[in-house]
Structures are given as C-alpha cells and as structure tokens.
Amino acid sequence: MLSTLARAATRRPLTVILLWVLFLLLGFGLGTGVFARLSDNVPEVPGTESERAAQYLDRADPTGRSLIGVVEAEAVSDPDLRGEVERAVADVRAIDGVAAVPDPYATGGLTAGDGQALLIPVTLEGGLDDAAEERAVDAAADRLKEIDAPGVHVSGGPLLGKQLGERAQQDVANAELISLPVVLALLLVVFGGLRAAGLPLLVAVSGIAGAFLALFAFSQFTDISVYAIQVTTMLGLGLAVDYALLMVVRFREERRRTEDVTEAVHRTVAAAGRTVLFSGLTVAVSLTGLLVFRSVFLRSMGLAVAAVVVIDMLAALTLLPALLARFGGRIAPAKERPDGAEGRLFARLARFSVRRRVAVLATVVPALLVLALPVTSLTINIGDARQLPTDTEARQLYDTVEAHFPAGAGVDPVTVVAGADTGPATIGRVLALSPAAHSRELPDGTTVISLPPTGSVDGAAATELVKMVRELRGDEPVQVTGTAARLVDFREMLAERAPWAAVTVLAGIFALLFAFTGSVLIPLRTIVTTLLSLGAALGVVVWVFQDGHLAGLLGAEGLGALSLTAPPLIVAIAFGLAMDYELFILARMREARQLTGDDEEAVVTGLRRSGRVVTCAALLLAVVFGAFMTGGFSPILQIGLGLTLAVLIDATIVRMLLVPATMSLLGHRAWWAPKALRRAHDRYGLREEAPAERELAAQS
Template identity: 80%
Template sequence: MLLALARAATRRPLTVMLLWGLFLLLGFGLGTGVFARLSDNVAEIPGTESQSAAEYLDRADPVGDSITGVVAGTPVRDPALRAEVEQAVTDLRRIAGVAAVPDPYTTRGLTAEDGRALLVSVTLAGGLDDAAEERTLHAAADRIKEIDAPQVRVSGGPLLGEQLGERAQEDVRNAELISLPVVLALLLVVFGGLRSALLPLLVAVSGIAGAFLALFAFSEVTDISVYAIQVTTMLGLGLAVDYALLMLVRFREERRTTEDVAEAVHRTVAAAGRTVLFSGLTVAVSLTGLLVFPSVFLRSMGLAVAAVVVVDMLAALTLLPALLARFGGRIAPAKARPKGTEGRLFGRIAAFAARRRIAVLAVVVPALLVLALPVTGMRIGVGDARQLPANTEARQLYDTVGDHFPPGTGVSPVSVVVEPGTDAATAERIRALSPTAVTRELPGGARVIEMRPSGEADGAAATDLVKRVREVRGDAPVDVTGTAARLVDFRAMLADRAPWAVVTVLGGILLLLFAFTGSVLLPLRTIATTLLSLAAALGVVVWVFQDGHLAGLLGAEGLGALSLTAPPLIVAIAFGLAMDYELFILARMREARQETGDEREAVVTGLRRSGRVVTCAALLLAVVFGAFMTGGFSPILQIGLGLTLAVLIDATVVRMLLVPASMALLGRRAWWAPAPLRRAHARFGLREEGHTAGAPVPEKV
C-alpha cells in the first residue's frame, strides 16, 4: 500500500501537487468560515438533567439572549450623563427585536453603591432568526457604546462568542506569524539548506488547511468551541512538521546510497512512511477516547483533531513524496560520517542508562511521580471571564463590574424547575436552602425557583447547592439547571465514562503497538512510561494554573480550578504525541535488532539513530505550542503548557533515560510474545522490514 502511494506520487508528482493545491484553496477559502461560527459554551451534555431542564425552560418561557453594558469611570448620577443614559435606554427599547431594557437608575442592583458605575442590560425577544438577532445585537451594542463616558464595555450572549471568534482568528494569525519563521530557522539549522527546510512548511500549511476544513465541516452539525480552533491548528502545524522532518531525514540518508531520486523516495516511504502511518493511526486512536464521552464538545474535538492528524499523515505520505520526486534531486544527501559517530551523544546517554538501569529507574520514576502529585488535588470548573486575555472586552467588562459591584453580581443562578403536581412541602424545603430564592410562575402551571449562590457560578457554594437541591427533592418531578448544575453533570459524566475511554484507548494502542513490534511486553512498557510523563506534565499544569504558582510568568493567574476542557484534551492529545516519538525510536531499535540480533546494542543504536530527529521534532512542537500560548486564553495556555511539557519530558527524560533503562532491564524478554501471537504477527502484522539505507526495498507493505 505505502509503496503504491510512493510510486503514484513519483510517477505523477504534478498531479498530486495540483490536488493538494486545490485542497489548500478549499481549506483557506471555505474552511476559514468557521471563525464566524465559534461558541463559548462547551459544558452542554445532551440528555443530562441540566440540559433537559434548560430545554424545558426555553420551551415553557422562551426568552431571547441578553447582552450587558457597563458604564464607568465617572460619577454616573451626573445630570448630563444620566440624561444621556436615559436617552440610550429609550432608544434601545425602540430597536426591533429588543424585549426589555430596565432603567439602571430605578432598578435595584444596576447602579454601583460607589456611584461610579452602572449596568445596562438588554434582553432580546425570543424566536428571532439568526439574521434578525445579529442585527439587533449590533444595533444595541453600538447604541450603548455611543454613551460618552471614560469606560463603556459591552459583551455577553452571542456577542461574546463573536468577540471571542474574532480574537481567536487574530491569535491564530499571530501564532502562525511567530511560529513559522522560527520553525523555518530551526529547520535550516537541522538540514543546512533552504530547500529541505521549506518542504516541511509546505506540508505544515496543508495541516493548517485541514484543521480549518475539519472544524468547518463539524460546525455544520454541532457547536465548535472558540478554543478548538487554536488546538486543532497548532496540532495540524506541529504534527505536519514532525512527520515531514522524519521523512526528510530518512530521504537524505537514502540519497547517500543512490543517485535515483525516485528510488530514494520509495525507500523513504517504505521505511519512514510506515512509521508515519503507525504514528498517525496511534494518535488518532488516542483521540477516540474522547468519543466515549457524550459531551458534544469533546466528541467534536476528538473527531476534528483526528481528522487533522489523518490529513497530516496523508500529506506526509503523498504530498511530500511528490515534492521530493520533483525537487529532491536538488537536496543534498546527509553527510557521510564514520561508523559509530552519528548521534554519538545520544548513544552515550542510552549506553549509560542501559548500564545503570536500576539507578536511572530509581531516580527518574520518583522524580516524575513528585511532579505528578498535584494531580491528586485537581479540580475542574466552567470558569469565568478571568480565563480571557486582559485586553478582551468581555474581560474588561468583568473586571469593571468586579471593581464597583458586590461579589456575585451577574452570577448565573441555580434554576430549579418545579413541574406541576410537585408537593408544596418539597418546594418549600428547596426554597429554604437559599435566602436569595425567588419563585416565578411558568405557563402550564410549572414554577422556577432561582437561587443566587455566593461566590462564582461554578464555585463550591454553587455546586454544593445543586447537590443539596437534588437530595431534598427525592423522587419529585424537580430538575436543576444553570452553570453550576452543568458543571456537576459534566464532572459526573467524566467520572462515569473515563474508565471506558481508558479501556478504549489502551486497547487500541496495545493492538497497534503489537502490530508494529510483534511484542507483548513492549506495548505495556510503552504505556507505563508514557503515563508517567503525562502525569508529570498534568501535575505541573495543576500547580501553575489551579494553584497559581508562576502563572504570572505566562500572563495568567491561579483560578482555583482548571478549565473543564483542558484535562481530557491534554491527556488524549499528549498520549498520542508520546506514542508518536515512541514509534520513531522503536522503528530504529527494531531495525538495529534485525541487523545485529543483539538486544542491548539495538537499544543503543536505535537511540543513536533516532535521538537527533526526536529531539528536533520535540523542539519544533514546543515552538509551535509556545507560539499559540501568546494569545492569552487560559484554556489554551493550560493545554499548550501541558502538551509542551508532555512532549519535552517524553522526548528527553523518558525516551533518552527511561526507555533504554527499562529495555535493558527486560533484555531479550522485551520482544517476547506467546507462540500463537508470534505466528499471528508473522502472518498479519505490519512489520518494519529491517530495511536500512541502501538495502533493497521490500516489494510489499
């Protein structure tokens, strides 16, 4: 299969490049339309109590979205400003599609006690179509901003999603402008030539186009989070560079032994291409764990990122061979070095780790476990505007309200839907749980009790209130919704489905690694060492963003909890990336073992041959992730830091020390499998063929 792809690419390189060119036009044309469809709501889970209750409220008492403006920085009871605000309220009420605008001077809680800020709340009519809603939102926001005051900020509702979408598009553009030149400079250092350095960037551009196109396709059927665009784009860019780097390093090695460019491409695809194929499949399988969760956001992220990985893999296996067939003759072969001198540093490290295997394991494993300790206290939350960059309008509105109004102002209430027929005593017991409880009658005889908890909408007080309501109601037809209820349901969903996600991912990874290595113990060893590096990286993320240590260095602050989307995404993506590097190294180890038959020497030789490319790939990925962390969105900072640390820890400490130490400890047993499985692998497994630079190319893959 792979050799057939390589031959097709070398026979018709211009056709392949044309097809990929059309794909790029589609991705950067149609695909970028996703920026207008991004949502800031990721906590919804179909079928949960909180979601069902919210849908019931929408049907029973349809109310449109709302936006909020804050006017501050000057005494708001100044006669001139008051006249201007009252005129603005009058004008807002006349806008088609506006349902209600309370007077901030006569409505309790809308004017700050210090007299230097007020809130203008605009509620839209229910049932507006998208076009009418957009016109109304912008007309209302523009009218509020016409108020002449030192500080006027407007956000909330669909306007927040629009503002975040615009910011996300700007952040992606800036990250690309930062990362691409740095990646190019590093590739120039690695390859020493502009042609070789440019080819991975061409493949990377394909990955970015694939990210846009995949998200746009999923936006047709589901909501796409504002944070999804950065995650998929940075992975599309990073993995494309990784795969292209691996292929180009191998191509330059093959060019040392053959003048025939097409032959060198075939050999490259037959050897490194197989590693790329397995790597892409492994990363995609790691992301299938997200499909186990009923969360629309997690499922769409899993599918979108997996689609991007597949695009990167296909670009490395088709577009890059076509480019090499067309321009590879101008790429200088890798410099011939005396036997045993290539990758000498990595060989020495591997030999040391293998020789001192017990000492290395005794030091490295406890050190990683110490870094992982904060995970035991990890908490997740929906978060608030503090997750946003300080220069976003929504964050500025949040900070201004916090400076002038009491804590809890604007906090989403815990809403309890009491259906007809509920015992009056049950309703009273629920009302007694909160001194702020307010009851509203709904059409059809139902009632809704709204209770505003102290602290944040997803804080401990709010979530405890949700749990107490659900305990008090018993079997009564009473449902709870709101931000806190969504968080409680999200946490329950994670706890319920996480074991199934783990079984799904580990089962798939074990099968793929067995197909790649023919060993039973190697996959188990790989998973154990990978989980160590992953836990260490996640522990640091908790220590920084939840507990607040050194968060200021990243332009963030301790929030008391991680974004509810960060841990599952870090775990799924980082696990796949770790498998990526493991396959790079195992491919070379297996190759060396087939050459020499010496397991200990194969470990050292495999790391000597792969250490440089793995280190370079990890550094390039870290650069890409770091560039996307400049945007300032806290969930992206959390995911970016987690992935960066996971990649760097895995590519250095784990792969250079733990892998050779554990492989040396296992010895010949590392490659063991029961006789029936050995026979199955010999018949069905996709194996590395013991092909080295200059050896004949296998006829079948």
C-alpha cells in the same frame, strides 16, 4: 500499501501536488468560515438533567438569552450621562427582538454603591432564529457603546461567543506569524539548506488548512468550541512538521546510498513512511477516547483533531513524496560521517542508561512521580471571565463589575424549573436556600426559581446549591439547570465515562504497537513510561494554574481549578504525541535488531539514529505550542503548557533515559510474544521491507 502510495506519488508528482493545492485553497477559503460558527457553550452534555431543563426553557420561556452592558464614570448620576443612558435604554428597547431593558437608575442593584458604575441588562425575545438574534444583539451592543462615558463594555450571552471567535481568529494568525518563521529557522539549522527546510513547512501549511476544513465540516453538525480552533491548529501544524522532518531526514540518508531520486523516495516511504502511518493511527486512536464521553465538546474535539492528524499523515505520505520526487534532486544528501560520529551524544546517553539501568529507574521514576503529585488534588471548573485576557471585552466587563459591585453581582444564578404539579412546600424550601432568591411563573404554570450563589458562577457554593435542590425535591417534578448544574453533570459524566475511555485507548494503543513491533511487552512498557511523563506534565499544570505558582510568568493567575476542557485534551493529545516519539525510536531499534540480532546494541543504535530527529521534533512542537500560548486564554495556556511539558519530558527524560534502561532490563524478552500472536503478526502485521533488509538480500 506504502509502496503503492510511493509509486503513485513519484509517477505523477505534479498531479498530486495540484490536488493538494486545491485542498489548500479549499481549506483557507471555505474552511476559515468556522470562525463565525464557534460556540462558548463548552459544558453541554446531551441527556443530562441540566440540559433537558435548559431545552425546556428554550421552548416554554417567552424571554430568550440576555447580554449586559456596564457603564463606568466618576459619577453615573451626572445629569448629562444620565440623559445619555436613558436615551440609549429607550433606543435599545425599540430594537426588534429585544424583550426588556430595565431602567438602571430605578431598578435596585443595577447602580453601584460607590456611584461610579451601572449595569444595563438586555433580555432578548424567545424563539428568535439565529439571524434575527444576531441582528438584535449587534444593534443593542452598538447602541450601548455609543454612550459617551469613560468606560462602556458590553458582553455576555450570544455576544460572548462572537467576541471569543474574533479573538480566536486573531490569536491563531498571531501564533502562525510567530511560529512559522521560528520553525523555518530551526529547520534551516537542522538541514543546512532552504530547500530541505521548506518542505516540512509546506506540509505544515497543509495541516493548518486541514484543521480549518475539518472544523468547518464538523460545525455543520455540532457545536465547535471557541477553544477548538487553537488546539486543532497547533496540533495540525506541529504534527505536520514532525512527520515531514522524519521523512526528509530519512530521504537525505537514502540519497547517500543511491543517486536515483525516485528510488530514494521509495526507500524513504518504505521505512519512515511506515513509522508515520503507525504514528498517525496511534495519535488518532488516542483521541478516540474522547468519543466515549457524552460531551458535545469532547466528541467534536476528538473527531476534529483525529481528522487533522489523518490529514497530516496523508500529506506526509503523498504530498511530501511528490515534492521530493519533483524537487528532491536539489536537496543535498546527508553528510558522510565517520563510524560512530553520527548521534554520538545519544549513543552515550543510551549506553549510560543501559549500564546504569537500575540507577536510572530508581532516580527518574520517583522524580516523575513527585512532579505528578499535584494531580491528586486536581479539580475542574467551567471558569469565569478571569480565564480571558485582560484586553478582551468580557474580561473588562467582569473586572469593572468586580471593582464596583458586591461579590456575586452579575453571576449567573442556579435556575430551578419546578413543574406545575410541584407542591408549594417544595417551592418554599427551594426559595429558602438563598436569601436573594426570586421566582416567576411561565404561561404553562411552571415556576422558575433563580438562586443567586455566593462566590463564583461554578464555585463550591454554587455547586452545593445544585446538590441541595436535587436532594430536597424528592419525587417532585423539579429540575436544576444553569452553569453550576451543568458543571455538576459534566463532572459526573467524566467520572462515569473516564474508565471506559481509558480502556478504549489503551486497548487500541496496545493493538497498534503490537502490530508495529510484534511484541506484547513493548506495548506494556510503552504505556507505563508514557503515563509517567503524562502524569508529570499534568501535575505541573495543576501546580501552576490551579495552585497559582509562577502563573504570573505566563500572564495568568491561579484560579483554584483547571478549565474542564484542559485535562481530557491534555491526556488524549499528549498520549498520542508520546506514542509518536516512541515509534520513531522503536522503528530504528527494530531495524538495527534485524541487522545484528544484538538486543543491547540495537537499543544503542536505535537511539543514536533517532535521537536527533526526536529532539528536533520535540523542540519544534514546543515552539508551536509556545506560540499559541501568547494569546492569553487560560484554557489554551493550560493545554499549551501541558502539551509542551509532556512533549519535552517524554522526548528527553523518558525516551533518552527510561526507554533504553527498560529495554535493556527486558533484554531479548522485550520482543517476545506468544506463538499464536507471533504467527498472527507474521501473517497480518504491516511489514514493509526496510532498506537495510534489501541490501542484505542483495548481497546474499
């Protein structure tokens, strides 16, 4: 299969390149339309009580969503300012699609006690289509911002998703401006020439275009989170560089063995291409665990990121061979080095770990477990505007309300939907749960009760309110929705589906690693060591962002919980990336073992030949993830830090110390498999003939 791809790419390289250019134009043209379709509705879980109640309100409630403006001044009672506000309120009321705008001066709770701020809530009509809602929101926001006051901020509701989408587009552009030049500089150091360094960047640009196009395609069928764009783009860029780096390094080695560029490309695809293929499949399988969850966000992320990984893999196996066939003759072969000089540092590390395997295990494993300890206290929340950068409109509105109004002002209430047949006693007990509770009746007789919680929108008090309502309702037709209810349902969904997701991913990874190695012990050893590095990285993220240690250095703050988007994505993506480096190393170990038959020397040789590529790839990925962390969104900071740490810990401590130590401890048993499985692997496993094998066959 890989040989067929290599022949196709080298036979008509210009055709292949032209097809990829068309793909790039499509990705950067049509694909960027996804920025206008991003959603901030992350915790939606179809079929849950909170979602059913929300859908019912969408149909039955004559009022729709709302946005809010806050005006800040030395004295909001100033006659001139009051006139400005009253004229703006009257104009907003007259906008098509606006249902109600209360008088902030005559409505209790809308003017701050210190007299320096006031709130202007704008409620939209129910049943508006997307275009009508967007026109109403834009017109209302524009008119409120015309108020002549020292501070005017408008956000919330449908406006929040639009603001976050615009900020996401800006952050992606800034991250690319930062990361691409740094990546190019590092590649120049690695390869020592612009031609070789430029090829991985061309593949990386394909990964970015693929990310945009995949997200745009999925946005036609499901909601795409505002955070998805950064995650898929950073992963698409990072993996593309990884795969291209591996292929170009191998191509330069093969150029040292043959002057025929086409033959060098075929050898490269046969050896490194096999690793890229399995790596891409392994990362994609790691992300299938997200499909097990009943979350629209997690499923769409799993599909989109897996699609980006496959695009990167295809670019490395088709576009890069075509570029090498066309321009590879101008790339200098790898320099000849004396025996033992290549990868000397990594060979020393491997020999040290082999000789001191028990000491390495006794030191490294406890250290990683200590780093992972904070995971035991991990909690997730939907979060509030504190997750956003301080210069975003929503965060400025939040900070203004926090500074001038009592705690809990502006917090979304717990919403209780009591059917027409609900008894008065039950409604009374629900109303008694909050001193600020209030109710209203819909045209069909349904009672909607709002229970403002103390504290944050998804804090302990809010989620406890949800549980109390669900306990006291008995058999009455009462449902609970709102932000806190969605969080409770999301947590229950995670707890229910997480074991199935883990089984799905581990079974898939085991099958792929067995197909790659023909061993049953290496997959088990790989899974255990990978879980150690993953636990350590996630533990540090909890310590920083949940507990607040050193969070200020990253421009964040301790929020008492992680974003509900962060842990599942960190686990799924980091697990796949760890498999990436494992396969890079195992491929070289396998080649060395086939040549020499010496298990211990194969471990040393495998690490000596792959250590430089793995280290460079990890460093390049860290640069990419770090660039995306400059945007300031707390969920992206959490995901970026988690993936950066997972990659660096895995590529250094785990792959350079734990892997050789455990492989040495297993010895020849590492490659063992039962006879039946061994026959199945020999018959069905993907077995591309490596260059070293061909050279031996030619000499015999």
